[in-house]
Amino acid sequence: MSGLLNTSIARKVAMALSGLFLITFLIIHVIINFASVISADTFNELSHFMGTNPVIQFLMQPVLVFGVVFHFVMGFVLELQNRKARTVKYAMFKGSANASWLSRNMIISGVTVLAFLGLHFYDFWIPEMVYKYVEFSPEDPSRYFPELVHKFESPVRTGLYVLAFILLAMHLWHGFQSAFQTMGVNNKYTPAIKKAGMIYSILIPFGFIFIALFHHFNH
Amino acid sequence: MNLKLKIWRQKDANSKGKLHDYQISNVSPDMSFLEMLDVLNEELIAKGEEPVEFDHDCREGICGTCSLQINGEPHGPDRLITTCQLHMRKFNDGDTIYIEPFRAKAFPVVKDLIVDRSAFDRIQQAGGFISVNTSGNTIDANTIPINKHDADNAFDAATCIGCGACVAACKNASAMLFTSAKVSQFAQLPQGKVEATERVMNMVRQMDLEGFGNCTNTGACEIECPKGISLENIARMNREYLSASLKG
Numbered sequence: 001m002s003g004l005l006n007t008s009i010a011r012k013v014a015m016a017l018s019g020l021f022l023i024t025f026l027i028i029h030v031i032i033n034f035a036s037v038i039s040a041d042t043f044n045e046l047s048h049f050m051g052t053n054p055v056i057q058f059l060m061q062p063v064l065v066f067g068v069v070f071h072f073v074m075g076f077v078l079e080l081q082n083r084k085a086r087t088v089k090y091a092m093f094k095g096s097a098n099a100s101w102l103s104r105n106m107i108i109s110g111v112t113v114l115a116f117l118g119l120h121f122y123d124f125w126i127p128e129m130v131y132k133y134v135e136f137s138p139e140d141p142s143r144y145f146p147e148l149v150h151k152f153e154s155p156v157r158t159g160l161y162v163l164a165f166i167l168l169a170m171h172l173w174h175g176f177q178s179a180f181q182t183m184g185v186n187n188k189y190t191p192a193i194k195k196a197g198m199i200y201s202i203l204i205p206f207g208f209i210f211i212a213l214f215h216h217f218n219h
Numbered sequence: 220m221n222l223k224l225k226i227w228r229q230k231d232a233n234s235k236g237k238l239h240d241y242q243i244s245n246v247s248p249d250m251s252f253l254e255m256l257d258v259l260n261e262e263l264i265a266k267g268e269e270p271v272e273f274d275h276d277c278r279e280g281i282c283g284t285c286s287l288q289i290n291g292e293p294h295g296p297d298r299l300i301t302t303c304q305l306h307m308r309k310f311n312d313g314d315t316i317y318i319e320p321f322r323a324k325a326f327p328v329v330k331d332l333i334v335d336r337s338a339f340d341r342i343q344q345a346g347g348f349i350s351v352n353t354s355g356n357t358i359d360a361n362t363i364p365i366n367k368h369d370a371d372n373a374f375d376a377a378t379c380i381g382c383g384a385c386v387a388a389c390k391n392a393s394a395m396l397f398t399s400a401k402v403s404q405f406a407q408l409p410q411g412k413v414e415a416t417e418r419v420m421n422m423v424r425q426m427d428l429e430g431f432g433n434c435t436n437t438g439a440c441e442i443e444c445p446k447g448i449s450l451e452n453i454a455r456m457n458r459e460y461l462s463a464s465l466k467g
Contacts, residue, residue, distance in 0.1 A: 007424060082393075084432075098438070186454030
């Protein structure tokens, strides 16, 4: 098992696995958020469950936070190693001749998503943690929907969310199928995986964009 | 054709290099790129200047010796060829052509456009072989039935000439395509199964030790490979590696 921890392939596999984990998480997140478009009560019920269920709070949530931090830290580690692998740069390097901009600039889309996560944590996660575990405020199952709607009143914040999700879509466009290639999946199903990746990377981020814009223009 | 060449000149491994401008006239579109450099060198020698050093050997796309990053791409703008197979008809009169060595920390410049690619030899030596008893009772390989699909895939992987274009094209200077081709050519054959676990572990370890970057699946290597080595080989090597790691 030692080889799983200390080589370039091991690090890439860890990156792919954490990416696939976050991809799965985003599906759950967008489904719950979408409930806010359909019914405030359903959204409150789902959020109350997610916010109070001990398995989700004390098992799944730490795993998720670890997954997010790991994916970013490992991304930076790999980027740093990659830069060190070519100390003298080309005077002319035509990267666009053989690879897409998205695949060559995952660090740009990734850092943008990281910056967005800072804002997102500041907006939702940190206040939630303070509310529950610092102030020990009494649980109010009806508070979630008004909190969500309030955040999307600001056009600047809504704009930043939209921009971040466009960059997330770009990150996923390459990342989804890349994770499968790293896991060793390159066979007759690869064209289908690539299509699924394209559909996912449009559907999920633009689902979030729709929700943000819906609340901004309706409340 | 009249061309402006911007060529990397570097005295030796320890000196700093820089791009030098050269003007070359009356270049025939039928010349190969290396013949054009030969003409330039004859002109430089006639003027008493140091000729431009570059790697070449077979000049028929087989040996993988010629390298060169031409206008930002390994082996130039054409596909599925080495630099010796690139012809000047791919360029236009008046063009400026950048000619640089393959760049990677693991491929240090020896002089001008020549780089030391012995890192590839060391990866190969780490496991790119099979152990065969040659004491006189060796069984003919053709007596072992092999599925055609596997034989074809192994052959495709074995066509890698180790030129280093994959490393040169990769934004991370990763050697995954080369190493995976050398792993794959044995991974699909019965003769390669015996040492499969050690092979992939040792070759990947050596690849990392040489200082190549990590693969980010951009696919640039596959596009620029003169032999069309497929990314499927990288996925296969990753599978081989994961399976070998789990075996311990």
